[in-house]
Amino acid sequence: MRAVVAIALNTFREAIRDRILYLILGVALGLIAISRFVSLLTVGSEVKIVKDLGLSAISVFGLLATVFVGVSLVSKEIERRTIFTLLAQPVRRWQFVCGKYAGLLLVLAASNAVSGTALLVAVALKGASPWGLVPAIVMIFVELALLAAFAVLFSSFTNPILAAVGTTVTYVVGHLSWSFDLLEKRMPGAAGRALCRVLHAVLPNLDRLNIKAEVVHDVALPAGYLGAAIAYGVCYALVVLIIASLVFERREFV
Amino acid sequence: MRRVTTIALLVLAALGAGLARARIVHIEDARRGRKELLYLPNGKYLKAISLGHAPLMADALYLWAIQYYSDYDQADRYRFVEHVFGDVVAELDPRYTDPYWLGAIILTTEANDLEAGLRLLDEGFAKNPEEWILPYLAGWECDRAGQFDRAAAYFDRAAKAPGAPPALFRLKAGMTALGGNLREAIARWEDVLNDPRNDDAARAIATRQIRTLTVRADLRDLEAAIAAFRSTNGRPPRRLEELVPAGLLPRLPVDPDGRAYAYDPARGSVSSTAARVLGS
Amino acid sequence: MSAVVELRGLRKAFRGHLGLGRTVAVDGLDLTVASGEIFGLLGPNGAGKTTTLKMMLGLLRPDGGTVRLFGLPPQDVAARARLGFLPENPYFYDYLTPVEFLDLYARLHGVPAAERKTRIAKAIERVGLAGRERTALRKFSKGMIQRLGLAQAIQHEPELVILDEPMSGLDPVGRREVRDLILGLRAAGKTVFFSSHILQDAEMLCDRVAIVFKGRLRAVGRLDDLVSHDAKWIEVGVRGAVPPGLPGETTTAPDGTVRVKVDDVGGLARVLAEVPAAGGEVVSVWPRRETLEDLFLREIGAARREERAP
Numbered sequence: 001m002r003a004v005v006a007i008a009l010n011t012f013r014e015a016i017r018d019r020i021l022y023l024i025l026g027v028a029l030g031l032i033a034i035s036r037f038v039s040l041l042t043v044g045s046e047v048k049i050v051k052d053l054g055l056s057a058i059s060v061f062g063l064l065a066t067v068f069v070g071v072s073l074v075s076k077e078i079e080r081r082t083i084f085t086l087l088a089q090p091v092r093r094w095q096f097v098c099g100k101y102a103g104l105l106l107v108l109a110a111s112n113a114v115s116g117t118a119l120l121v122a123v124a125l126k127g128a129s130p131w132g133l134v135p136a137i138v139m140i141f142v143e144l145a146l147l148a149a150f151a152v153l154f155s156s157f158t159n160p161i162l163a164a165v166g167t168t169v170t171y172v173v174g175h176l177s178w179s180f181d182l183l184e185k186r187m188p189g190a191a192g193r194a195l196c197r198v199l200h201a202v203l204p205n206l207d208r209l210n211i212k213a214e215v216v217h218d219v220a221l222p223a224g225y226l227g228a229a230i231a232y233g234v235c236y237a238l239v240v241l242i243i244a245s246l247v248f249e250r251r252e253f254v
Numbered sequence: 255m256r257r258v259t260t261i262a263l264l265v266l267a268a269l270g271a272g273l274a275r276a277r278i279v280h281i282e283d284a285r286r287g288r289k290e291l292l293y294l295p296n297g298k299y300l301k302a303i304s305l306g307h308a309p310l311m312a313d314a315l316y317l318w319a320i321q322y323y324s325d326y327d328q329a330d331r332y333r334f335v336e337h338v339f340g341d342v343v344a345e346l347d348p349r350y351t352d353p354y355w356l357g358a359i360i361l362t363t364e365a366n367d368l369e370a371g372l373r374l375l376d377e378g379f380a381k382n383p384e385e386w387i388l389p390y391l392a393g394w395e396c397d398r399a400g401q402f403d404r405a406a407a408y409f410d411r412a413a414k415a416p417g418a419p420p421a422l423f424r425l426k427a428g429m430t431a432l433g434g435n436l437r438e439a440i441a442r443w444e445d446v447l448n449d450p451r452n453d454d455a456a457r458a459i460a461t462r463q464i465r466t467l468t469v470r471a472d473l474r475d476l477e478a479a480i481a482a483f484r485s486t487n488g489r490p491p492r493r494l495e496e497l498v499p500a501g502l503l504p505r506l507p508v509d510p511d512g513r514a515y516a517y518d519p520a521r522g523s524v525s526s527t528a529a530r531v532l533g534s
Numbered sequence: 535m536s537a538v539v540e541l542r543g544l545r546k547a548f549r550g551h552l553g554l555g556r557t558v559a560v561d562g563l564d565l566t567v568a569s570g571e572i573f574g575l576l577g578p579n580g581a582g583k584t585t586t587l588k589m590m591l592g593l594l595r596p597d598g599g600t601v602r603l604f605g606l607p608p609q610d611v612a613a614r615a616r617l618g619f620l621p622e623n624p625y626f627y628d629y630l631t632p633v634e635f636l637d638l639y640a641r642l643h644g645v646p647a648a649e650r651k652t653r654i655a656k657a658i659e660r661v662g663l664a665g666r667e668r669t670a671l672r673k674f675s676k677g678m679i680q681r682l683g684l685a686q687a688i689q690h691e692p693e694l695v696i697l698d699e700p701m702s703g704l705d706p707v708g709r710r711e712v713r714d715l716i717l718g719l720r721a722a723g724k725t726v727f728f729s730s731h732i733l734q735d736a737e738m739l740c741d742r743v744a745i746v747f748k749g750r751l752r753a754v755g756r757l758d759d760l761v762s763h764d765a766k767w768i769e770v771g772v773r774g775a776v777p778p779g780l781p782g783e784t785t786t787a788p789d790g791t792v793r794v795k796v797d798d799v800g801g802l803a804r805v806l807a808e809v810p811a812a813g814g815e816v817v818s819v820w821p822r823r824e825t826l827e828d829l830f831l832r833e834i835g836a837a838r839r840e841e842r843a844p
Binding site: 038041042043044045048049052053055056059060171172175176179206207210212213216217219 | 302305306307308309310312313316317320321347349350351352355356
């Protein structure tokens with residue numbers, strides 16, 4: 001366990017000093033600040049613009065941070081040959097993978113906390129109550145945690161570019177998985193319908209983790225939804241992480 | 255020498271770009287009158303593209319539409335208002351109320367299309383049953399257009415929405431009266447009087463309205479009876495009491511204070527001397 | 535005393551690009567390293583040294599044969615806890631300082647928090663990086679990185695230290711320091727296993743060596759046994775006219791001098807007589823003993839000849 005913590009802290013320290021992270025965070029914060037002025041263009045509810053732009057900025061730039069930091073997690077170590085010294089240590093391969101993931105989560109949590117706080121302040125400055133947004137920010141983090149697991153998985157067996165493509169494709173597919181549900185109803189053959197059903201169940205339903213619309217309109221979520229959604233995200237991430245550990249276990253380092 | 259050539263080349267290229275841009279802008283301006291009207295696919299497709307950011311896309315389209323519809327140069331611009339606000343933005347974020355009422359106002363006020371405006375408001379209310387403001391606005395538009403019955407129906411719907419202020423019932427009653435159905439209106443005003451949510455001021459208004467409408471209804475009934483008498487007998491009745499045995503009135507109405515209505519047999523007109531009646 | 539490292543019949547082949555072709559990197563390697571000795575794995579580039587080391591550490595899986603460290607397979611965490619490793623041409627984390635870097639590795643080895651600081655300080659001192667504890671690694675020169683790598687390999691006092699080309703990238707001063715460090719490790723009772731293609735260093739350090747070429751073991755044993763210390767031949771440098779029939783092989787050096795390799799003093803006497811008689815000049819006499827380089831070149835030459843003539 002201490003190995004996982006040590007690697008996590010190391011990963012966090014290394015990532016937090018990379019300037020790209022601050023660039024991404026800076027743009028997100030900039031957007032949140034600008035939203036105040038953009039909201040003046042609207043006729044009607046101004047705070048909605050601030051909320052929507054803010055939540056989407058946190059989500060999108062969180063995704064960018066996940067991709068940029070996550071995909072090079074393992075490949076950078078290989079490129080730098082630090083992987084050789086690390087794996088020569090009395091550390092098991094799954095501890096390495098989990099440590100890397102934990103480090104990435106720490107980075108994402110820190111970045112989300114900063115941008116989330118900025119958004120809460122922006123909304124409060126507009127005179128509305130910001131606390132309703134907190135569940136949405138939490139769910140954004142859960143979604144990012146799931147995508148981070150995919151980033152680690154791809155990073156454990158391929159180069160950064162392909163890993164970035166893979167993670168981005170996962171994001172897109174995850175947000176379109178509801179279309180398989182619609183497609184199923186229109187498919188002519190039983191095999192096609194079965195395939196759609198399977199895909200819809202197996203692919204990550206990122207849209208179910210998305211509660212931005214409900215939160216912005218102050219619509220109450222059904223009882224137990226939040227808990228179930230968080231559980232889904234956490235368990236799915238765990239599955240992906242285990243697969244990544246297994247892949248990494250078998251990996252050879254030429 | 256090389257440096258001078260490089261700088262000269264730079265300046266020429268910049269000038270070229272600037273001139274070309276000016277030309278493009280000029281061409282676009284000339285085309286403005288026949289500029290392509292916006293075509294937006296149905297909101298469902300945009301929702302797919304938005305990848306979980308549908309509310310933001312709705313906001314962006316809404317803001318853009320506001321700018322677009324503020325541009326008075328555009329000749330044929332109202333063709334797609336209902337599509338933009340009703341199909342596209344509403345599909346992306348059905349709970350976003352602003353587009354419904356702004357679109358409705360644009361349609362009714364500037365495009366003079368009451369029906370389209372009402373459709374938009376209906377759609378909005380169907381998707382957001384707690385937003386009483388939408389049927390309220392619909393009722394207001396119908397009032398302006400002189401369709402009082404419809405206005406009354408809308409105010410009724412608005413008043414029954416959760417969280418709606420009880421004053422809306424008064425509007426409904428008022429609209430009913432304007433629609434000409436006075437007895438119905440009186441009944442509605444009595445509802446307001448009996449509603450425990452209303453305060454004394456509201457009840458005072460209700461009382462006054464009931465008195466006024468009762469007088470007007472009574473006078474209308476009396477005038478109708480007198481006209482019928484006149485056509486049968488060739489002359490107005492000498493006294494109001496004659497109307498009852500003639501079968502033209504079930505009984506002789508009295509004003510809310512219990513006094514009889516004044517009658518001028520020479521001219522055949524009735525009037526009221528009741529106090530605290532509006533318009534007297 | 536049981537062997538610290540034991541390799542038996544180690545084999546590894548790599549599939550070529552897109553699955554076409556097959557390169558054999560290591561072909562049936564047997565060797566043993568005893569406790570407390572310095573062992574050198576020598577060979578030209580591409581001989582399979584790094585592949586062998588990676589198989590010893592569990593970074594690669596052998597196609598055949600076994601690896602045992604302290605009697606355990608390298609996948610066993612208990613085995614890896616007792617060793618330290620420095621890879622070839624390492625880079626390290628750009629944004630860390632040496633102290634943070636060594637701290638990570640100390641943690642991974644389970645060094646308790648109380649001892650960590652002292653151990654790290656000691657290691658930094660030992661590799662000559664004192665004073666640079668807070669500089670970001672980004673700013674380190676190659677030699678400094680190499681030293682830091684060494685620090686990482688030894689800070690937890692492992693019983694076995696494995697080094698892949700430890701002298702690469704170091705200036706003569708650095709190489710001397712590393713040599714002293716390795717000797718110091720042996721004096722402290724540790725076992726050192728390193729791979730190199732710089733033979734002079736191996737000659738100065740190793741107790742036992744193995745020479746590998748194209749994945750096969752060509753020679754293995756104590757340095758003293760493989761390379762005799764007696765004067766083996768005398769090299770005579772001749773300029774000008776060189777008479778034919780001299781008692782020994784002749785090679786021509788780049789500066790035009792002809793080098794004659796005579797077997798013994800008798801041959802030397804003949805050269806000293808015949809050359810001036812032919813009008814030439816003897817410019818140098820150099821008694822040589824066989825060096826590791828000679829052994830090395832001889833073995834490699836023989837191996838290449840074997841390849842060509844099946």
